[in-house]
Amino acid sequence: MSVSGMSVSEGPEPYRGALWRQPVNPLVVVDDPEAVELTGPVFGSADVTDLDGDLTRQRPGAPLGERITLTGRVLDRAGCPVRGQLIEIWQANAAGRYAHRRDQHHAPLDPHFTGAGRCLTDDQGRYRFTTIRPGAYPWGDHSNAWRPAHIHFSLFGAAFTQRLVTQMYFPGDPLLPLDPILQSVGDDAARQRLVAAYDPELSTPDWALGYRWDIVLGGPSATRTEGGRR
Amino acid sequence: MTPLPTPSQTIGPYFGYALPHPGGGQIAPTGHPDTITVRGRVLDGHGEPVDDALLEFWQPAPDGSRAGAPGSLRRDPVGGAAIGRDGVAFTGFGRVATGADGSYVLRTLPPGGAPYLSVCVMARGLLQHLFTRVYLGEADDPLLSSLDARRRATLVAERERAGVHRFDVRLQGDGAHEETVFLAFG
Numbered sequence: 001m002s003v004s005g006m007s008v009s010e011g012p013e014p015y016r017g018a019l020w021r022q023p024v025n026p027l028v029v030v031d032d033p034e035a036v037e038l039t040g041p042v043f044g045s046a047d048v049t050d051l052d053g054d055l056t057r058q059r060p061g062a063p064l065g066e067r068i069t070l071t072g073r074v075l076d077r078a079g080c081p082v083r084g085q086l087i088e089i090w091q092a093n094a095a096g097r098y099a100h101r102r103d104q105h106h107a108p109l110d111p112h113f114t115g116a117g118r119c120l121t122d123d124q125g126r127y128r129f130t131t132i133r134p135g136a137y138p139w140g141d142h143s144n145a146w147r148p149a150h151i152h153f154s155l156f157g158a159a160f161t162q163r164l165v166t167q168m169y170f171p172g173d174p175l176l177p178l179d180p181i182l183q184s185v186g187d188d189a190a191r192q193r194l195v196a197a198y199d200p201e202l203s204t205p206d207w208a209l210g211y212r213w214d215i216v217l218g219g220p221s222a223t224r225t226e227g228g229r230r
Numbered sequence: 231m232t233p234l235p236t237p238s239q240t241i242g243p244y245f246g247y248a249l250p251h252p253g254g255g256q257i258a259p260t261g262h263p264d265t266i267t268v269r270g271r272v273l274d275g276h277g278e279p280v281d282d283a284l285l286e287f288w289q290p291a292p293d294g295s296r297a298g299a300p301g302s303l304r305r306d307p308v309g310g311a312a313i314g315r316d317g318v319a320f321t322g323f324g325r326v327a328t329g330a331d332g333s334y335v336l337r338t339l340p341p342g343g344a345p346y347l348s349v350c351v352m353a354r355g356l357l358q359h360l361f362t363r364v365y366l367g368e369a370d371d372p373l374l375s376s377l378d379a380r381r382r383a384t385l386v387a388e389r390e391r392a393g394v395h396r397f398d399v400r401l402q403g404d405g406a407h408e409e410t411v412f413l414a415f416g
């Protein structure tokens with residue numbers, strides 16, 4: 001048994017969605033200092049408005065659910081902050097339903113919640129979202145399969161090679177050891193890096209619970225310098 | 231201590247209301263005479279279309295600049311609606327979700343100083359995104375020359391007619407067709 005209650009012994013089902021979509025051949029390693037992928041796209045204030053990071057204020061009314069503040073830092077592998085880069089998130093509502101036509105889970109949509117947000121990291125690489133805690137939802141991977149509550153994250157670094165799409169989980173969720181998607185990450189220490197920490201210091205009295213989650217982008221970058229790019 | 235990287239997870243099936251944006255595949259400034267079209271499909275190991283993939287493209291500007299520019303995903307500061315590019319700036323970044331038939335269309339300008347567009351492929355069922363490249367014709371290039379002819383051909387777009395290039399992404403070989411070459415960066 002490990003820190004957040006994940007154990008290997010319960011043996012989750014394998015992630016079936018991957019069967020016909022996962023390449024069979026090994027990746028071809030490119031070790032070219034001139035590779036275009038060592039640079040990457042940039043985003044700025046025109047791409048994000050100040051309100052985009054607050055998923056509870058995108059509609060006229062307030063969404064149902066447990067309001068949370070979610071923050072952390074984005075670092076590269078040298079430990080330098082990733083500054084001014086785009087983070088996008090998307091998630092189910094408190095009942096576990098996405099505002100997506102393909103999601104026909106028998107749970108209510110929330111007219112006051114779309115579940116998509118974005119922000120730019122600041123000079124210390126910090127991001128901050130206000131949202132509601134998503135619900136668990138069923139999916140067709142195997143019989144009685146439920147995804148643990150999670151928030152999808154999309155991140156850009158200083159290089160295209162640092163691109164990251166991942167999912168953040170909540171501590172203490174009993175579904176974590178049973179989830180084929182989380183368990184597709186090979187070792188327990190790496191899985192722990194996908195689980196946020198509850199932070200009482202970050203909670204706002206009478207308003208919101210606080211969670212902290214730091215993100216480290218892998219991958220090389222041609223422009224990695226003191227303090228990152230831009 | 232060097233921090234360890236955060237693991238990747240699949241993009242899942244429900245990114246469609248969050249990540250794609252209007253004009254995401256229109257990297258070329260509006261009406262630019264040098265505009266080229268790159269189009270194709272994303273296919274799985276059965277040769278079936280992948281209708282919930284997201285493709286991202288990154289490339290140098292025609293003058294060879296790799297600095298990029300903001301403005302790919304502009305938002306209206308009043309209502310918050312995604313309004314996309316201004317039609318003038320060249321940002322070098324494109325993002326297209328595949329349609330029901332697995333197809334995508336990109337309109338861009340030829341990259342300067344490199345014979346290829348960089349592609350990042352994401353889809354439900356892919357545990358980690360995949361990198362590949364669209365070469366706009368055979369080129370004297372270290373990656374292409376390291377591959378045998380059959381593998382190399384998966385990276386070279388087929389010229390359909392002037393200005394229109396066809397590039398399919400095969401996540402897995404289906405018996406008749408070769409799996410696309412996917413890349414890792416050292």
Ligand SMILES: [Fe+3]
Pocket residue numbers: 092147150152242244
């Ligand atoms: Fe999800």
